[in-house]
Amino acid sequence: MTEIEDIADTEDEALDRRRVxxxxxxxxxxDAGLLTDLLExxxxxxxxxxxEQLDPSDRREVLRLYSGEIDGEILSEIDESIREEVIENLxxxxxxxxxxxxxxxxxxxxxxxxxxPQQEIILSALEDADRVxxxxxxxxxxxxxxxxxxxxxxxxxxxxxxxxxxxxxxGAEWLPDQFYHVILVDPRMKPRGYVTLGxxxxxxxxxxxxxxxxxxxxxxxxxxxxxxxxxxxxxYHLISxxxxxxxxxxxxxxxxxxxxxxxxEEHEEDMLRMAGVGDEASLSDSVAEAAKGRAVWLFVNLLxxxxxxxxxxxxxxxIDQMVALAVLMPIVASMGGNAGTQTMTVAVRALATRDLxxxxxxxxVRREIAVGAINGMAFGLVxxxxxxxxFGVPMLAxxxxxxxxxxxxxxxxxxxxxxxxxxxxxxxxxxxxxxxxTTVTDVVxxxxxxxxxxxxLL
Amino acid sequence: MTEIEDIADTEDEALDRRRVxxxxxxxxxxDAGLLTDLLExxxxxxxxxxxEQLDPSDRREVLRLYSGEIDGEILSEIDESIREEVIENLxxxxxxxxxxxxxxxxxxxxxxxxxxPQQEIILSALEDADRVxxxxxxxxxxxxxxxxxxxxxxxxxxxxxxxxxxxxxxGAEWLPDQFYHVILVDPRMKPRGYVTLGxxxxxxxxxxxxxxxxxxxxxxxxxxxxxxxxxxxxxYHLISxxxxxxxxxxxxxxxxxxxxxxxxEEHEEDMLRMAGVGDEASLSDSVAEAAKGRAVWLFVNLLxxxxxxxxxxxxxxxIDQMVALAVLMPIVASMGGNAGTQTMTVAVRALATRDLxxxxxxxxVRREIAVGAINGMAFGLVxxxxxxxxFGVPMLAxxxxxxxxxxxxxxxxxxxxxxxxxxxxxxxxxxxxxxxxTTVTDVVxxxxxxxxxxxxLL
Numbered sequence: 001m002t003e004i005e006d007i008a009d010t011e012d013e014a015l016d017r018r019r020v021x022x023x024x025x026x027x028x029x030x031d032a033g034l035l036t037d038l039l040e041x042x043x044x045x046x047x048x049x050x051x052e053q054l055d056p057s058d059r060r061e062v063l064r065l066y067s068g069e070i071d072g073e074i075l076s077e078i079d080e081s082i083r084e085e086v087i088e089n090l091x092x093x094x095x096x097x098x099x100x101x102x103x104x105x106x107x108x109x110x111x112x113x114x115x116x117p118q119q120e121i122i123l124s125a126l127e128d129a130d131r132v133x134x135x136x137x138x139x140x141x142x143x144x145x146x147x148x149x150x151x152x153x154x155x156x157x158x159x160x161x162x163x164x165x166x167x168x169x170x171g172a173e174w175l176p177d178q179f180y181h182v183i184l185v186d187p188r189m190k191p192r193g194y195v196t197l198g199x200x201x202x203x204x205x206x207x208x209x210x211x212x213x214x215x216x217x218x219x220x221x222x223x224x225x226x227x228x229x230x231x232x233x234x235x236y237h238l239i240s241x242x243x244x245x246x247x248x249x250x251x252x253x254x255x256x257x258x259x260x261x262x263x264x265e266e267h268e269e270d271m272l273r274m275a276g277v278g279d280e281a282s283l284s285d286s287v288a289e290a291a292k293g294r295a296v297w298l299f300v301n302l303l304x305x306x307x308x309x310x311x312x313x314x315x316x317x318x319i320d321q322m323v324a325l326a327v328l329m330p331i332v333a334s335m336g337g338n339a340g341t342q343t344m345t346v347a348v349r350a351l352a353t354r355d356l357x358x359x360x361x362x363x364x365v366r367r368e369i370a371v372g373a374i375n376g377m378a379f380g381l382v383x384x385x386x387x388x389x390x391f392g393v394p395m396l397a398x399x400x401x402x403x404x405x406x407x408x409x410x411x412x413x414x415x416x417x418x419x420x421x422x423x424x425x426x427x428x429x430x431x432x433x434x435x436x437x438t439t440v441t442d443v444v445x446x447x448x449x450x451x452x453x454x455x456x457l458l
Numbered sequence: 459m460t461e462i463e464d465i466a467d468t469e470d471e472a473l474d475r476r477r478v479x480x481x482x483x484x485x486x487x488x489d490a491g492l493l494t495d496l497l498e499x500x501x502x503x504x505x506x507x508x509x510e511q512l513d514p515s516d517r518r519e520v521l522r523l524y525s526g527e528i529d530g531e532i533l534s535e536i537d538e539s540i541r542e543e544v545i546e547n548l549x550x551x552x553x554x555x556x557x558x559x560x561x562x563x564x565x566x567x568x569x570x571x572x573x574x575p576q577q578e579i580i581l582s583a584l585e586d587a588d589r590v591x592x593x594x595x596x597x598x599x600x601x602x603x604x605x606x607x608x609x610x611x612x613x614x615x616x617x618x619x620x621x622x623x624x625x626x627x628x629g630a631e632w633l634p635d636q637f638y639h640v641i642l643v644d645p646r647m648k649p650r651g652y653v654t655l656g657x658x659x660x661x662x663x664x665x666x667x668x669x670x671x672x673x674x675x676x677x678x679x680x681x682x683x684x685x686x687x688x689x690x691x692x693x694y695h696l697i698s699x700x701x702x703x704x705x706x707x708x709x710x711x712x713x714x715x716x717x718x719x720x721x722x723e724e725h726e727e728d729m730l731r732m733a734g735v736g737d738e739a740s741l742s743d744s745v746a747e748a749a750k751g752r753a754v755w756l757f758v759n760l761l762x763x764x765x766x767x768x769x770x771x772x773x774x775x776x777i778d779q780m781v782a783l784a785v786l787m788p789i790v791a792s793m794g795g796n797a798g799t800q801t802m803t804v805a806v807r808a809l810a811t812r813d814l815x816x817x818x819x820x821x822x823v824r825r826e827i828a829v830g831a832i833n834g835m836a837f838g839l840v841x842x843x844x845x846x847x848x849f850g851v852p853m854l855a856x857x858x859x860x861x862x863x864x865x866x867x868x869x870x871x872x873x874x875x876x877x878x879x880x881x882x883x884x885x886x887x888x889x890x891x892x893x894x895x896t897t898v899t900d901v902v903x904x905x906x907x908x909x910x911x912x913x914x915l916l
Contacts, residue, residue: 020817043674045693053818154656169660179656180638180697197655198612198637202627216501234722235503237715239638239697257695260718264692267725268807274729275803276796283804283813287825291832294800298833301796305789306844312785319777319784326777326784327770330900331763333788338734338759342752345733346741349726355741359478360511367745374749375756386764442788 015046023050027058032065039066048077051086052284063089070094072102080113081284087118096125103177104130105150105258108137112147145229146222148262149243149252152176156209158184158192163205165195178255180239184209189249191242193217219244222251226262231354233259270352273430274345276301300435308333308442315450318458324391325453328400332449335379336407336441343368343415344437348429351419365416372412373405380404395457403449407441410448414440473504481508485516490523497524506535509544510742521547528552530560538571539742545576554583561635562588563608563716566595570605603687604680606720607701607710610634614667616642616650621663623653636713638697642667647707649700651675677702680709684720689812691717728810728888732803734759758893766791766900773908776916782849783911786858790907793837794865794899801826801873802895806887809877823874830870831863838862853915861907865899868906872898 019038026035039047051059059082063070067090075098078086087095099107099122107126111119111134123131133151140146154175156165165182169175181194193213203212219242220229232241233256241259243252276297285293312319312329319325347364350356356364384401388394418436419429477496484493497505509517517540521528525548533556536544545553557565557580565584569577569592581589591609598604612633614623623640627633639652651671661670677700678687690699691714699717701710734755743751770777770787777783805822808814814822842859846852876894877887 017816020815043694045695049813052813053815055818055821166659169656170662172660175656175660178697197659198627198633201624201655201659202630202633204628234718236501237503239636239715256714256718257697260692260714260721263718263722264725267722267729268811271725271729271732271807272803275799277800277804283808283818283822287828287832290825291829291836294797294829295833295836297800298793298796298837301793302789302837302840305792308792309785309789312788316781316785320781323774323778323784326781326787327767327774329784330770330788330791330904331760331767334763334766334896334900335756335759338756339752341733342735342755345730346735349729350741353726355507355510357478357511358475360513360741363513364741367748370745371749371752374745375753378753379756379760382760438792442792446788 015042015050020050020053023062024058027061027065030061030065035062035065036069039069044071044073045077047074048079052079052082056085059085060089067091067094070098072098072100072106075099076102076106076110079282079284081282083110084114084118087114087121092121092125095121099125100127100130103150103152104133104137105148105252107134108147111138112142140222143226144222145220145224145226145243145254146252148226148229148258149222149254150176150178151252153183153242153250153253154179154181155183155185155189155191155250158186158210160184160209161205162200162203162207162209162212165200165209166205178257179253180255181214182209183242183250183253184213185250191217191219191244191250194240194242196239219248219250220254221246227266229254230259230262230266234263266352270348270430273428274348274434276434297434301438304435304439304442307439308446311443311446312450315446315454318450318454321458322396322453324387324393324396325450328387328396329446329449331383332400332403332407333442333445335404336411336445337438339372339375339408340411340415340437340441341434343372343412344419344433347416347419348433351423351429356420361420365413368412368416369409372409376405376408379408393457396453399452399456400449403445403452406448407445410444411437411441473500473508478508478511481520482516485519485523488519488523493520493523494527497527502529502531503535505532506537510537510540514543517543518547525549525552528556530556530558530564533557534560534564534568537740537742539740541568542572542576545572545579550579550583553579557583558585558588561608561610562591562595563606563710565592566605569596570600598680601684602680603678603682603684603701603712604710606684606687606716607680607712608634608636609710611641611700611708611711612637612639613641613643613647613649613708616644616668618667619663620658620661620665620667620670623658623667624663636715637711638713639672640667641700641708641711642671643708649675649677649702649708652698652700654697677706677708678712679704685724687712688717688720688724692721724810728806731886731888732806732892734892755892759896762893762897762900765897766904769901769904770908773904773912776908776912779916780854780911782845782851782854783908786845786854787904787907789841790858790861790865791900791903793862794869794903795896797830797833797866798869798873798895798899799892801830801870802877802891805874805877806891809881809887814878819878823871826870826874827867830867834863834866837866851915854911857910857914858907861903861910864906865903868902869895869899 023035023038026038051062054062063086070090111122126134137147181196182200183194184192186192194217195209195212196214199212218232218236220232222243222245239256241254242250243254245251277294347356380401383404384397387400388397414437419433422429422432481493481496484496509520512520521544528548569580584592595605639654640658641652642650644650652675653667653670654672657670676690676694678690680701680703697714699712700708701712703709735752805814838859841862842855845858846855872895877891880887880890
């Protein structure tokens with residue numbers, strides 16, 4: 001048995017280094033049979049990861065050799081950055097079959113990110129009933145609960161017993177892949193509560209479903225934002241959340257796996273936005289896309305930096321008389337920038353988790369200022385000693401120490417107040433806080449240090 | 459009906475501003491009855507959030523007035539930063555009762571963060587069987603699957619039918635709150651697969667469970683790290699994951715709600731670590747704790763900044779001859795720092811999601827360098843024009859433009875290579891990349907700009 005056959009046969013179904021290089025060998029040899037043996041045991045999510053990690057020419061080759069096996073599950077696991085490319089490379093019949101086997105919420109998820117002509121191809125591949133369902137879902141706003149939900153719900157009238165519900169489920173022609181509750185509805189399809197499958201299974205047939213309802217029951221409007229949906233799942237430890245329309249009628253259900261994906265995406269978005277990386281950033285983005293996405297933030301930062309330079313320019317004469325100031329001034333600005341980022345990150349995170357509210361805002365602002373003052377004094381003292389020994393000018397030591405205190409307090413204040421103000425005005429604090437906070441810390445840092453120097457030293 | 463009674467009665471069970479201020483009024487008036495009416499309709503998670511948001515004296519007062527109603531669910535929702543304080547303020551009998559009603563995994567979660575004496579209090583409040591279970595769970599490493607799992611599992615022998623399983627569940631004296639699968643085990647308790655409750659409920663009584671098993675089935679070792687557990691849940695869209703010991707025998711199960719909590723915590727940790735905020739940071743931390751946590755990073759940053767200053771000091775004579783260099787040099791360092799942070803954030807995130815692998819590393823490094831070069835040239839050109847017009851020295855324009863290209867390429871290289879190298883050496887890239895990347899961008903930025911200036915301008 002060759003080594004490659006050995007890998008294909010192995011019970012360990014992971015996408016490890018050995019398997020990847022075996023796959024690349026099979027691709028290079030154009031051996032479709034071997035490639036299929038190697039990919040077959042993998043989970044759809046791992047096959048999608050593999051496609052993302054390959055360079056474009058290898059990816060095309062894998063798709064060509066393996067196209068017959070690309071199913072709906074793989075398609076919905078593929079990152080949006082390469083989805084369009086993959087869809088273009090699939091034969092029409094493979095694509096149609098792949099799409100047809102998906103739940104409607106997964107089809108919606110795929111369609112959202114595609115251009116018009118590709119959307120048409122996929123919509124026309126669907127059966128009529130599914131197409132209508134998908135088009136209805138697409139009529140909800142982007143990133144809303146309506147887009148996220150699956151329309152296939154398992155419901156029962158309030159007055160049913162366990163036995164009636166079980167008989168109904170056994171007789172059902174089709175059931176969703178994922179369901180964890182039976183939702184009890186009134187005759188007008190308004191949800192009244194739900195029963196977990198575990199409780200149903202462990203109860204006698206003659207028990208009324210109504211008596212098994214969970215204490216805590218929530219629904220969400222279809223127009224609600226998906227970030228709020230993710231919050232509700234995390235906060236209340238839900239497994240599924242029924243979705244209602246504007247008349248409170250049941251229109252679908254969101255399950256926790258979708259909420260977890262949203263949580264993960266929201267988080268990635270916050271992290272990348274705080275670092276000034278565009279929303280769409282992914283490792284599969286091209287050089288041009290990545291450069292363009294990051295240039296926006298770099299441009300904003302350039303304006304901030306030029307503003308800081310204008311402050312320095314005000315004190316050009318002072319620096320001319322004492323070049324040590326030029327040597328030390330970046331330290332003050334750098335410490336301010338870091339302290340500001342620390343506070344800002346805590347604030348952005350606390351706003352996202354709703355831990356920072358009108359209730360505790362004032363106390364947290366006071367706390368941050370106190371933290372800034374304490375660390376300002378500690379590091380001001382350290383830097384005063386360093387500068388004193390370095391340049392032998394006692395007054396210079398005093399100036400840098402004092403500048404450090406002022407800058408770190410300003411950084412703390414800016415770091416907490418700016419995200420809160422942005423949130424109040426409905427601007428995403430993760431996206432917009434950075435430039436403002438940096439401006440505050442740079443300007444205050446240079447102004448305090450050079451201003452104090454020109455006043456006290458010359 | 460007074461306004462406060464009106465709020466207490468309202469159907470909307472949210473922790474909004476009106477309710478919070480009504481609660482504070484009730485606390486100020488020392489009115490336990492009214493406070494209870496206001497808190498009663500809230501979910502345990504919201505009551506815990508309220509306690510976190512109150513200042514310590516109000517919190518003590520709420521606990522005093524409401525202590526009888528503090529149950530296990532509230533206790534396990536409370537953030538670890540104030541949990542110790544809350545436990546100290548609860549009467550022993552209330553605490554004992556609260557702890558006794560929890561599943562063992564929740565008790566473990568509470569115990570982990572407590573000091574020895576408080577652990578003893580809680581352990582002694584448990585019934586014998588539960589205490590043994592909790593102590594066994596605590597014998598697994600911190601942040602392992604064994605700590606996360608619940609030991610209460612619902613299993614069935616492989617050869618059972620749906621009917622036998624349902625009868626068994628109906629006869630069971632006790633079942634876990636949360637279970638979504640019945641795990642099929644062999645006689646030696648080795649898991650062979652699982653059946654979703656939905657499929658069981660919708661199948662005839664005479665069907666063999668074996669025929670209903672899910673295609674995809676994974677288990678995890680009890681010693682596996684919880685971050686890996688969260689990855690498995692996200693990657694494979696699992697709802698529950700059986701946990702096995704070193705002999706592959708079933709010892710527990712992890713459910714998706716716990717995995718979602720871990721995912722959320724891991725994210726928070728990455729975000730805070732990248733910003734240099736200590737691990738334990740929470741809004742309820744005291745000023746001293748917060749100041750101390752952040753001082754570590756500020757100290758590292760101080761060393762970096764001093765290193766950068768030493769570079770500047772090398773060129774003190776050059777600056778002395780042309781003060782415009784002091785005005786412009788922070789721009790180069792700032793742009794480098796930002797570009798480095800962008801790349802580093804993308805890299806840290808991609809490492810966490812396992813999108814950046816040995817397979818595509820070289821391609822991604824090349825991409826980042828290309829992005830750095832493109833943006834370096836673009837912003838180098840812009841700054842050359844700005845500096846040229848500002849100071850009227852054409853050669854200065856050339857120097858800053860060239861320095862910008864070099865710095866942004868170095869930032870890109872450092873931003874991608876440093877996190878990858880740290881990961882290779884098992885050091886958390888989220889925690890340690892920042893200082894290294896900043897050092898690279900600062901040192902290269904100042905060196906390139908001032909070095910080119912002293913070479914070309916003087």
